[in-house]
Structures are given as C-alpha cells and as structure tokens.
Amino acid sequence: MRESDASGKLSSTDHFDTEEAFLAAYKAQDYPKPSVTVDLVIFTVETTDLKVLLIQRGGHPFKGAWALPGGFVLVGDGVKDQGEDLEEAAHRELEEETGLPKGSCYLQQFATFGEAYRDPRTRVISVAFFALVRSNLMELVVAGDDAAAASWWSLSELGSVPLAFDHADILAAAVAHLRAQIDVSPLAFSLVPAMFTAAELREVFEAVKGVPYEATSFHRRMRRLIADGIIKEARGKRRGSGRPSTVYQFAARETKP
Amino acid sequence: MRESDASGKLSSTDHFDTEEAFLAAYKAQDYPKPSVTVDLVIFTVETTDLKVLLIQRGGHPFKGAWALPGGFVLVGDGVKDQGEDLEEAAHRELEEETGLPKGSCYLQQFATFGEAYRDPRTRVISVAFFALVRSNLMELVVAGDDAAAASWWSLSELGSVPLAFDHADILAAAVAHLRAQIDVSPLAFSLVPAMFTAAELREVFEAVKGVPYEATSFHRRMRRLIADGIIKEARGKRRGSGRPSTVYQFAARETKP
DNA sequence: AGAATAGTGTCTATCAGACACTATGCA
DNA sequence: TGCATAGTGTCTGATAGACACTATTCT
Numbered sequence: 300m301r302e303s304d305a306s307g308k309l310s311s312t313d314h315f316d317t318e319e320a321f322l323a324a325y326k327a328q329d330y331p332k333p334s335v336t337v338d339l340v341i342f343t344v345e346t347t348d349l350k351v352l353l354i355q356r357g358g359h360p361f362k363g364a365w366a367l368p369g370g371f372v373l374v375g376d377g378v379k380d381q382g383e384d385l386e387e388a389a390h391r392e393l394e395e396e397t398g399l400p401k402g403s404c405y406l407q408q409f410a411t412f413g414e415a416y417r418d419p420r421t422r423v424i425s426v427a428f429f430a431l432v433r434s435n436l437m438e439l440v441v442a443g444d445d446a447a448a449a450s451w452w453s454l455s456e457l458g459s460v461p462l463a464f465d466h467a468d469i470l471a472a473a474v475a476h477l478r479a480q481i482d483v484s485p486l487a488f489s490l491v492p493a494m495f496t497a498a499e500l501r502e503v504f505e506a507v508k509g510v511p512y513e514a515t516s517f518h519r520r521m522r523r524l525i526a527d528g529i530i531k532e533a534r535g536k537r538r539g540s541g542r543p544s545t546v547y548q549f550a551a552r553e554t555k556p
Numbered sequence: 557m558r559e560s561d562a563s564g565k566l567s568s569t570d571h572f573d574t575e576e577a578f579l580a581a582y583k584a585q586d587y588p589k590p591s592v593t594v595d596l597v598i599f600t601v602e603t604t605d606l607k608v609l610l611i612q613r614g615g616h617p618f619k620g621a622w623a624l625p626g627g628f629v630l631v632g633d634g635v636k637d638q639g640e641d642l643e644e645a646a647h648r649e650l651e652e653e654t655g656l657p658k659g660s661c662y663l664q665q666f667a668t669f670g671e672a673y674r675d676p677r678t679r680v681i682s683v684a685f686f687a688l689v690r691s692n693l694m695e696l697v698v699a700g701d702d703a704a705a706a707s708w709w710s711l712s713e714l715g716s717v718p719l720a721f722d723h724a725d726i727l728a729a730a731v732a733h734l735r736a737q738i739d740v741s742p743l744a745f746s747l748v749p750a751m752f753t754a755a756e757l758r759e760v761f762e763a764v765k766g767v768p769y770e771a772t773s774f775h776r777r778m779r780r781l782i783a784d785g786i787i788k789e790a791r792g793k794r795r796g797s798g799r800p801s802t803v804y805q806f807a808a809r810e811t812k813p
Numbered sequence: 814a815g816a817a818t819a820g821t822g823t824c825t826a827t828c829a830g831a832c833a834c835t836a837t838g839c840a
Numbered sequence: 841t842g843c844a845t846a847g848t849g850t851c852t853g854a855t856a857g858a859c860a861c862t863a864t865t866c867t
Contacts, residue, residue: 317616331639332589333631335670335681359574372670374590374679381672381679382588411668411683413592413629415638422631422638424592426668426681483736497846516829518847523828541845542837754819773856775820780855798818799864 333413333422337389338369338466340473341397341404343432343451344490349506350451351470352397352432352440353462360419361463367470368396368449369425389428396449397432397440405431405489409476410469417465429473431489434499481507485529488549496537496544497521521547590670590679594646595626595723597730598654598661600689600708601747601763607708608727609654609689609697610719617676618720624727625653625706626682646685653706654689654697662688662746666733667726674722686730688746691756738764742786745806753794753801754778778804 341352353365370392375382383391385408390401406428413424432440437451454474462470481487481504490503501517524530531550536543598609610622627649632639640648642665647658663685670681689697694708711731719727738744738761747760758774781787788807793800
C-alpha cells in the first residue's frame, strides 16, 4: 500500500535518475489533507494558583464557550513557499492573542491532537504547545486584536466550565506534562520574575504540583541549585513584613566564563 | 487576523443562530493545507543492544537512503468522513511495515515534526510515534508488503549512516523520550517477553540507558516492584548454565481482585 | 570440586520530610 | 517587646551503589 499514490509516497518517482530531476518534475497531488492548527495552553502562577488563559469563542461551533487560543499554521503554497515552522506559528499566535513578544515566554510543544471529528466542521489536527508567562508579565496581557474576551482562569474553578472542542483534554495533558517536567527541568524559572526569592519559587512549585512544599526542605534545594551553578544570589534583599529575603537569579546564561 | 478566513476560523459564522444551522451550511474552504504523516520509531532490545527498524527508500527523494517507516494519515473527504485517528494510522502503518498486529506492541506518540522544507516536495507535518517490540517477537517481523528492504539497526552503528529527511532528529528525540520515561513508567515491560527474568529486565534498562546497572541493586528493585504489585512471580524457573532464575510477569492486569 | 549464574545482607552516601531552633526586619 | 517572615541544624526514613557473602544448578 505504501507505494500507491494514495497512501504511500506523494507520487511514483522510480523513473527519475536524480533527485534534482525528480524535484523539478514534482507536482503536489491533490489528495485530501487535514487542516493543521496550533493550540496554546498559556500558564501563569498568581498567588499560589496555577492559571490558564482562555478566550471566549465569538462564532460557531461552540459559540460562547471558552477555548484555548490558537490558529492555523500558514503553509504558503506548499511547494515554493512551504510557510512557517510550527514554533513560528505558535509564537505568532501567542503574540496575537496576548501581546507578549517572542522571547518573553517559554514555549514548548507537548502533544498533538488529531482524533477524527474533534472539530465538527472538518478534519483538524492540532499541535499543542504550552507557554509559561512570568507572574510579573501577567498584567501586560491584553485581549489581543481579537474581539473575543480573554481571561485568566484558575485550574480549580475550571472543573465546572465546559471547554470547546477537546480543549479540556488538551489542558489536562498540558498540566500533566508541566507537573512531570517541573522537577527535572528549569521550567519553574520561566514562571517567576527574572529576580525571585525562595518563597516565590516555592509557590510556583506548589501551584503547579498542587501540594504544599516544606519551606525548610526547599531552602536545602535552593542551596543545592546554587552549588550546582543553576541559580546564583543577586544583589540586594527583598523587604516585606518580616526578615528581608535573599534574591536569586537564574544563572544558565553565565555558566560559561 | 484570527477572524479572517485565511488564518482565524474556518469561515465567518456569526450570522447563524444555532450550531446545527451552522454545521448544516458549513462547506470546507480550500486554503492551502499541509500533508500529515505518521512516522514510526520501532524499538527492540537484543543482546543488550537497543535496535531500531529502518526501511530503505525505493524512490526519490532520498532514494536508497534509510528512513523511518511511516505513511500518510487518511482523512477521508474531511467532512462526512473525517478518516482515521492518528493512533489508528500509526497502528496501520506498524502492521503494514512489520506484520505485527495491533495489541502486540506498545505505541505512543512523542512529538510532531513540522519544520518547513523538511520534505523537499511539499509541506509535510509528521506526528512521530515510538513502538516497543518484545525481544521474542523481533524474529516475526517481515519486510511488510513493501518492496523496500527493512532491517534492524543498533543505535551505535547508526552514527555513520545518514538518514532520510530529518529522521535522525526524530530518532534522537525518540531515544531521549524512551530514556527519560523508562524509569518512571512501565515501558520496560513492553520490551521483554511476557515472562521474564530479573537479568532480562535489567538488560533492557542497560540497553535503553546505555549504562551498566548493578545486578544487586536491580534485585532490590524487583522486590520493590513485587511489593508494589507491579510485577509478580510466575510459575517455574528459567534454567541456564548456573542457578535457575525466578520468572516474573507484569501484574497490571491482575491488580483488581 | 569448581564454574557459573541467582540472589541476600549490610555498610555507606544522598536526599526529603519533620521540627526545633536562630536571625532579622517591622509596628 | 512581640510578630512575621527568612533561614539553619539535626534527626529519621527511603533509596542507590558497592561489595562480601550465600544459594543452586551444571559439567
């Protein structure tokens, strides 16, 4: 079956001697293709709560329902111009929906959702990304150039809100990925401001994992992060209602002397 | 931009009162769409070596080069018939390429590769899966109904073999996912026969991680797996050139009494 | 008996939770 | 001085590596 035009390769090509000759003669066939979108699960942490940005749909289907931001991957004409990379599409949608420019947020693909009939209109395959917005940037998020409303939702209050399409599944998968990765990756540093205290970093872990962390064990963790060169102390102290706290910064950029 | 037909939603829909009315009137638009394929990284472990199944391409582009098995996702007409799920497509390709029926192998999506120009012909977005073949089933793998050669390659010998398309990247990502997940998931039990010894399971970990494991610590791990109800002892002993070894089996199906 | 493989006991190092304790600011 | 928050010291329990030791089969 693979060698047939319908499911194997794009066309019968064995009679071309060189790859150049083949490509020059190649014409894209017109078999049915799915639409491909990127969907974004945009996270932030505010007051020990993990929050996600949703938009309210203005049109059918699922008119009025809340949904993940997203949009189509632009593929050009598919031959001379193959369009934008998936990451480019995700960054473009992130900026369109939130106003946050590329580079201000961590963005990572985590799964692809392509079940038949997940969109009632036509076959749509959606590559899902999660974005991490530092808590101090959360305020800057505007509704985008979209007429629809955009707002931050706590995960806890989302239990009773039906989301459009299979977006509840996508959101659940994103949370699972974030929870699994935060202990073995520097993801947490993308959810705190560039300068942060031990308590702020701990609150990020608590919000993501949904369980309290021992402040004392967490200080040990901070000391190990310093010993390993992952973070370092920054100048100054953060003053609050008690003893001023040490301020840290992520050190990954300075590890190369 | 999202509200325009080209990049926002599939069509302007705000003038429909109900979702049913909208769907009845909906016609798929004809914007450029990418081709979508599934690619398979099929792993097995033989004699402490992690191996992957590759096929040799019979046509351009990359004629003669070794590549991951894969093929197009069938999407029907995209409206009344939206075609097969991504997992179905992966299972279908696995059976076509190896003769291994659905259910005999573990299959999991791990990433999607959609960079522009990764296929010189046209825009192709590929959802990558890895499959785990039990070592005792490895022999049953036939070349499939494809004329091209299929053979198992050790990861170590693949360093000098250039793969087609971006398949070297896909393979590297698959190995990274497998390595990261094997310690925190039951994946290893899909790489050994249904009945296995401690040494066989240990060899799977060694092959996947690429480092030797202490046999003594590994026995402790077996005892904990039994205590946690993950595995259980099977009847009989495996006889070899030394003391016969205990035989174990995965217990996940029997945890519910 | 000796080789070969399976499996245990025990010491040690590492790390997390628990909790008592000290440190340093503010009102 | 009392309160609030930051941060340390230390005990305990769980787990991995190292290694000496025992167990069971084959030749």
